Amino acid sequence: MGRATEHLAEHLGQGGGGLLNATFGNAAELIIALFALSKGLTGVVKASITGSIIGNILLVLGLSFVSGGVKFSKQQFNRTAASISATALTLAAIALIIPTIFHQAAAHVPVAQGGWTPAREQALSLAIAVVLFLTYALMLIFTLVTHRQLFGGLESQSLAREAGAELTRMEAEAGPHAPWSIRKALGVLLVATAFVALVSEFLVGAIERARETLGLTEVFVGVIVVAIVGNAAEHSSAILMAVRNKMDISIGIAAGSSLQIALFVAPLLLFASYFFGSPMNLEFTVPEVVAVVAAIIIVEQISGDGESNWVEGIQLLSVYAILAILFYFLPDAHPAAHELERITEAATSHP
Amino acid sequence: MGRATEHLAEHLGQGGGGLLNATFGNAAELIIALFALSKGLTGVVKASITGSIIGNILLVLGLSFVSGGVKFSKQQFNRTAASISATALTLAAIALIIPTIFHQAAAHVPVAQGGWTPAREQALSLAIAVVLFLTYALMLIFTLVTHRQLFGGLESQSLAREAGAELTRMEAEAGPHAPWSIRKALGVLLVATAFVALVSEFLVGAIERARETLGLTEVFVGVIVVAIVGNAAEHSSAILMAVRNKMDISIGIAAGSSLQIALFVAPLLLFASYFFGSPMNLEFTVPEVVAVVAAIIIVEQISGDGESNWVEGIQLLSVYAILAILFYFLPDAHPAAHELERITEAATSHP
């Protein structure tokens, strides 16, 4: 799939290729999520969004820092690129907090006076999704058009391309290959997509059976297990790059992937949910919001100095472990929402 | 008004001039707020404090970055000055969180055992206001006395003066003008203040009519509309400076103005509220607290690297848009407080 995208990119030029990369880079997650959306499982979709974000920036980056750090006592990376990703992630975190804040603030106001209703939460979420989507589009223009020369080697999109080039070079060492035609690239892309969809369906079934056997909650599986399985490709590439001391690519993969999930995949899923007849809002549970915010804050600190070592990797993994512990103990229901409904009920039954 | 202050500053020397600048720089906001306070509208005052802080650091700075960034591919500014402002803003954010935390923590404790009462919230707010006021005074001493030479060109106060000089220079190109006498400067200052007060009263009325016509909530008008109108001067100056690639002045205007609102105007309004017989506390609603904290966090990240470009401006505007969406959907009541009261009622009616 990745290779088909790359070949297609050669035909579409760099701009279109970057967009394609952005669209299909997280294809597996997107397909699994669309599959869950079609069944109305919006809670599962949100859990997998949360899981992808924290999985990429804590687990993938943590393992990369440790793998690279075992070989190199100190590894350096470009602070500017890391900082642009970090800011965009903060923007995403703020966007994901707002619907929850709205619910909590408007929950006890009578509906006639503007109190919380599912329709208003939906409208708020839609408006925020549009803002995120536009911001992402403008960030692509920045990276691919206005600041292509300036930031050429630094940006996540370029890094993805560089990563692709690096992987291609490794491939090339194994044997020669010719550029594909548009038709071939598109065909492979479609077949691969269908294949991922099939595998996803199988995978979801297998995970569900394992879940019941092990007595795990759906939340834990959605946030932790699915994210680890779904990001397997990011894991292996990022760690490989870290071991080769190419930290910029490693960070580009981990942070870029989180970024796309938050600013592109999440709004896209919200728009798509309208086609399935069960509109999804962007209200995450409090533990999900806390997990994303905590992950983003620690990653900003660690990436702020442009250097990594194995203990910073351990610190990222440690935060991931603490969040995994939280989701392991957390019961399945979305209690934040229920709690508020019950409180409203209890409160409104008294004058 | 600004020019009268400047002329007076020449007579009082730099120290007194800085203080004057701090006092009259946000004069319009202060007068509108005092006007609202005299009618006991403490909710409106808090909304306008919130709106001024987030408006200055997100909207004004965001527009400056975009305006400047369209012309220049990269603009640089002094990190040290930006960082000192950011720290002071964080201090302000912490101060504004505390009264809300106190309310939530003490709400369910019986009053006899130290539970929440309006009087205790008031006393807590007064104590915090005194700390903020003293911190602001010490920061002025730092800027204007002990570190004048060292930080001369960097500090917000100096930047304000530099901005004044720049504007004066632009004026001078249009025609000559002589320094005013103290009497003339003071007179102009008083007349201007009276004029602003009149305009404010007119403006508040016009906004109120527009609000009803458009079906907007008071919260939205207070946080978003009033702030945009009230900060028009900051907007135009900051954007002008950004287009001229003088980012230090641009940031100094935006951050300095937010800072004065938080550390100087807010405590001053609390003190003033005692004269109007309806003491105001510093307990903001949860959405207001979240908006201020989110704005300060994103601005710190963006200003951390000492460089700006148009996409960073877009990111700031994006956060502003998301917060504006929140306040657009938010109902008018102050639900956080009501919610707690109702819960207490519901809870205490059961043994």
Add this chain to the structure above:
Amino acid sequence: MGRATEHLAEHLGQGGGGLLNATFGNAAELIIALFALSKGLTGVVKASITGSIIGNILLVLGLSFVSGGVKFSKQQFNRTAASISATALTLAAIALIIPTIFHQAAAHVPVAQGGWTPAREQALSLAIAVVLFLTYALMLIFTLVTHRQLFGGLESQSLAREAGAELTRMEAEAGPHAPWSIRKALGVLLVATAFVALVSEFLVGAIERARETLGLTEVFVGVIVVAIVGNAAEHSSAILMAVRNKMDISIGIAAGSSLQIALFVAPLLLFASYFFGSPMNLEFTVPEVVAVVAAIIIVEQISGDGESNWVEGIQLLSVYAILAILFYFLPDAHPAAHELERITEAATSHP
């Protein structure tokens, strides 16, 4: 006690010495806490953990910056060392938030479906404590083994040693002294520990009497008063170093001490609580969590630029004053927990 530890360190080598330093550096706090634990006063223990963390990084560091800043207009320190401490503190803050989030999220789910129970909170806390303990152990290996040469002069452990050396040198100027034998060092250590335990018991009694006389709450005494008394040694050393313009040592003492409390002493106390038959969890009250997070955020910002001056010290002290005001007004009960129980009661009595 400190000197006995140092002499013992000479016999055990640097690795063991660092661990000893970590273990006995906060010995007074540890002994007071164990004393309180043996009486089942887990609330007091948590208050003193909170107090030690915020006391060290706000009060000790703030006073150091002011003391040093009065003499020197600008003081510099190593950003890398400060940043590693800051990251570890953020990790600790995330860990301390999680049990509170778990309680709030799981409180309204029926127990059969995985709802909140004291046993589950306990298990969650134990798992987090193990992660923190392992992270601390790995950080010690990083500092003392793998990156000893690289980070030799920068790390908190090395700084503690350097501080020790500095103090020893000052001592040496007063008169000669020979290295102690292991037996003597261990003996002095045991006697000193017993002495601290005795003094602690006396101190706790004295503080309790003073508390009643002055009408202070237990929370205020635990978080503010005990922390000031218990950290007297850190205060004097850190300020002394700041006045001598050795800011790295000063920051190493303040941040290192907070770090040990959060990553080493807190887990150790949780493990120890099992021996006393009243297991302690890591669920702190919301005000305690907010205080720790606020302190860590402001300290990160101030230490981010590698420079300090007196106004940054004032800013730290200002945050400390604001938090002290909060704890002064806060009633004694742990309302967060009670609140949730009452809400559950009220909510579940209605279908």
